[in-house]
Amino acid sequence: MATATTLSDDILTTLGYTHDDRARHRESILFNIGLVASRLRRRSIDKQLRSGSDDGLISDATMYRVPLFQEQYVQDRTYFNLPASIVDARVNGGVAYIRYCDNSGCGDTLVGKQFTMASPNELSVRNGMELEKPSPSVPYYFRARISTGEGIITNRVWLVGVSPLVKCLEVGLYLAVDLSDPMADPDEQLPIPDDQVYLVKRMVLDMERFALLVPQERLSNDGRDFKVGQQPLQPPNTMGINAPINIDED
């Protein structure tokens, strides 16, 4: 429904910036659209996962087949590299699922078996419980950065309990809205569900209004540039986390 061009032009028009020397430009509007869309997506995924019905999320996940590697720096622990930037959902870390796939080197009985997210601390507890101990049939994953002395690597998902013979896995990921180049193709559909375009527009308008009010041209910071009785312009309240727009069912 909305492309980068239509939504950003609409917001610019709403703000009255239709002229060439306007204070805000399409690039900055699109960057803000990216910020808001990412936040809405993360919130939407978390809410649906907790709602008892996450059927609507199926179309949000993107499926990949990823190769596995071993990191010598941490006792040959198995990992895969995230093929794209993902949403940082609280419930599952943005990973919709990880499962064994066929022709991957795992036994036939394991194909389709899902991985479970658990932090390293949690895993140390689960190690003491026979039915929850990490094993090829009870595999776990977690996300963590690693510093190997050659810089910090941030895009790895670590696997626990998986056999080194397994060469690849099938993963479903909730992709984050890509902010790296919002103008790559301005006529492409924005990755925002149609019913959330209203929320994005409203939240971006709030951000734009705030941005326009902050940089007042002050000649000195002790008030001598103000007339007697003049009050500095107060920016509008920023949106609280309990604002209705933030606690609706979307």
Place this chain on the structure above:
Amino acid sequence: MATLNGYLKASEVIGDAAQAIHDPSMVLVKPPTYMRLFQKALSELALDVPFDQRHVQLTIPESRKVPLPKYMSGIRNIYVYNGEGCDVHGSVRVLIKENYAHNGGTGSFSNVKWCNFGGFTQDALGWLIPYRLFVAGISEGCIDLNHAASSWENMRIEYTGLGFDEYCQGEELYAPMWARQALVDRVAAWALEIRMNTDGKERFYMELYRMRKAEHDSPTGSWMTARMRWAMLDQKQMQDLVVKMTGTGGGY
């Protein structure tokens, strides 16, 4: 494990429980945790009603201290016997005497050093005592048989199954059909305890928790219903008893 038909896979119970607590994808309570809770509920049921009876046969060492498998719980009967194929007539029941222990010799440690000679019953019946009385105590993971059991080679222990998680690790778990709802309710209640800790909607889930827990605690709940169903399996024995008492003039 299943010695009868009519058993369900664990996934049937776990899937029901996950939907009951609004976690159909098992992201809030994790799949291995559901499995552990199911095993826990099943082992409780196995202790309440001996539906899963098992046995293990062990060779009695010279010291008469028989190491118990560490997964064992709910011992019901112990027998000693000779030979490979056990002739029922050749087996003898072993009586458990608490605090009985020995160091491998003929003497023993026990609270009451009961002298088997001169007992009223034994004298009256003319039994050969103590040579036909086999006593055992359990200490430090071993069953200590008394000296009278020296002439026996093997021991058979009957117990109820599903003692500890470790034993079930390599075993596929099944739920008896007659206890299906009881197990769903039990797993759901425990899973809700976990979910209430990780989620913010305590009041809603507390209501669900109360409902599921009541099914376990209430005399008319699913847990007691399952036990009642198990007790019905015993009705033939009760009928036999009635016939016997009627036939011998005992009345109803």
